Amino acid sequence: MNSVRRDALSVANPRAPQRKRGRERVAALMASGAALFVEKGFDATTMTEIAARAGAAIGTLYLFFPTKEALAQAILAENAEGLSTQLDTLQERARGQPPAAIADALFELLGDFLATHPAYSALLDLPGDEGWRRKMRARRREQIAALFAQAEPPLPLGQAERLAVIVPQLMRIPLALIGEKRLRDGVLEELRLMLARHLQVGQG
Amino acid sequence: MNSVRRDALSVANPRAPQRKRGRERVAALMASGAALFVEKGFDATTMTEIAARAGAAIGTLYLFFPTKEALAQAILAENAEGLSTQLDTLQERARGQPPAAIADALFELLGDFLATHPAYSALLDLPGDEGWRRKMRARRREQIAALFAQAEPPLPLGQAERLAVIVPQLMRIPLALIGEKRLRDGVLEELRLMLARHLQVGQG
Amino acid sequence: MNSVRRDALSVANPRAPQRKRGRERVAALMASGAALFVEKGFDATTMTEIAARAGAAIGTLYLFFPTKEALAQAILAENAEGLSTQLDTLQERARGQPPAAIADALFELLGDFLATHPAYSALLDLPGDEGWRRKMRARRREQIAALFAQAEPPLPLGQAERLAVIVPQLMRIPLALIGEKRLRDGVLEELRLMLARHLQVGQG
């Protein structure tokens, strides 16, 4: 389990250059898995298919990921790590900003992230959880709550926590509206407006 | 109630039972399936398990539902039918009410419905038979949009449509917070507040 | 088993008129079975399907035929009986005719029969035999052999027996050429010519 995490976070694990080929292999396998999980869902995707799309043998895939779950977790972990990093960056810029401004920035960040990392959304709600995923979500909540807590004026801690749950889910609503671009954009704007007003009125 | 059931079935299930015993069996099988789909998810639930929990043989299950998808669709159709009926009822009471009041009533209706019909949420996002699902969602959207469109003052048609997409999804957010009752209630209240303010400010 | 045979040969079993309805039922079931066996083959045809096409319930089908095999056998028996009767008729007309003339008459009879009784060919070669079908074939052989044996000049018994095997199989060859009518007619004519010459030369 530990080794899986380490592989998944290989970005943070600078190895010797002779392992470069290996890292490329792992990246290709994860990319292939992510793409297929998004296209067909976790259950409908087979390990053989994942290996094939990455141009690798099935044995090679199992060389790096002991189970299908482990692969999904590695992909999700990588995504979550990226999101976390971005949220950290926002943290600095947000200090002292009004809540509505923070909400706007968060909207943009999450919107971009979910659009460019579809696997995150696809793998986030897998059943059979009760552990690792919970921690990951908790971390995300804390980061977002911290964002709102350091606004000026600061949001009450309770509300910040509630918004940390709500906002990421809000951003997933327009994603389902594929093929209805106009409605999608309208919904996104409506959501932004709703949240902004909520935060402005709240402080008045 | 009988007519509702029959309608729901006629969409998803060509082989409708003709005797009383058969109709009872079908109801038991659908209940068993719904419970298991909620507990373990669609993919992780086996047809054998569904039949066993209903006290029926596997062949009996397939006698009425030719595939697992057909069973899921029949369950979803029944649920959707129930929701639609409830929304119709709301329609009359809502005429001439202010938007915020309608939103509140909708919140209560959807909250109750999702809590008492967990299979609806569990099966709503499944892939397969996209045409049928599209129609089902479209109907729900139209009903909710109509609700807002006949408020006093009436909401612009565009906004009514956007809210018809947004509100049902909002209500699914607290559902994920199982085991965190306090947070769950807080989130629900926060959402209600957010929507109410949005509609009050919107008309000002 | 005896009862099955009796039902199948109900033509030869004049019952009271109050059973007329029953005989119609049986006939419809056999016709339905025959048609489906021809269209899809014995294995691919289900008992439920047979009953449905006859407008009867599955239980009704089993009321008359204890197994699927029994139904097939009843159909085949009826067909074989018809063929046997026709061969008997030919028997009288053929006495004293030259072999080639008999062969021609046999060709016409078999050609007509196989074309109008496709179930005969479809059910004749079912596996898992070793008994009843063997007797049926033996009877047919004897009838045809007798036909040739009483020609003028008479064919040697051995050759008559061999031709009794060969001729019915010859007639099945053109049947496979569906959709190639010209070739089919040509093949039939070629076969007729081949047999006629064989019999003329043989006696010269």
Add this chain to the structure above:
Amino acid sequence: MNSVRRDALSVANPRAPQRKRGRERVAALMASGAALFVEKGFDATTMTEIAARAGAAIGTLYLFFPTKEALAQAILAENAEGLSTQLDTLQERARGQPPAAIADALFELLGDFLATHPAYSALLDLPGDEGWRRKMRARRREQIAALFAQAEPPLPLGQAERLAVIVPQLMRIPLALIGEKRLRDGVLEELRLMLARHLQVGQG
């Protein structure tokens, strides 16, 4: 021989084995399938049984043949390829021979082939993938027709085509007479004689 096998497989089987062990497995599985199809017929033979007789796991069978039909087709293709090769060989020896001599040679070739390749006859009349089967039969017809067309004196093209349909079917007639060896041999001889006379008289 290797090239023949590969050709036959490439038609029916997309997943060709790449290692020596795999090729041996495939051969064993096809042999097992062929034997069982002959013994019990296509429908009565189960995939489990085929795998067991080959000493392989059921998954291994499906590794190479995605369906039972695909296995049957692969076997049939291999057989057809073998027959085609033999007919090609005859082609050279037959040039300039009188039609009756060609017919005799064809009789011997087909008789031997059918006796040593019982799966060919057992699988030839199966339904499914009519396009492929049509081509296979067309090829066989062309080869045999060509045989007769280059006789001395040459047979008219139309007759050559008709005989190309007839002769292979003639050869299947004695095959049904298992357990009646004397009759079987007699029938075979009678057929040979019939065809020889037909061709001699035909040219007179």
Add this chain to the structure above:
DNA sequence: CATGAATGAGTTTTCATTCAT
């Protein structure tokens, strides 16, 4: 006679995972 719901053994097929090369 007639019905059709009910059965469950049996079949096909899938796929995550292992391991010898």
Add this chain to the structure above:
DNA sequence: GATGAATGAAAACTCATTCAT
């Protein structure tokens, strides 16, 4: 590290047959 043949438990699905009504 890399490969791909091999496995077999497990799942979906079928259908001849039975029997209570």
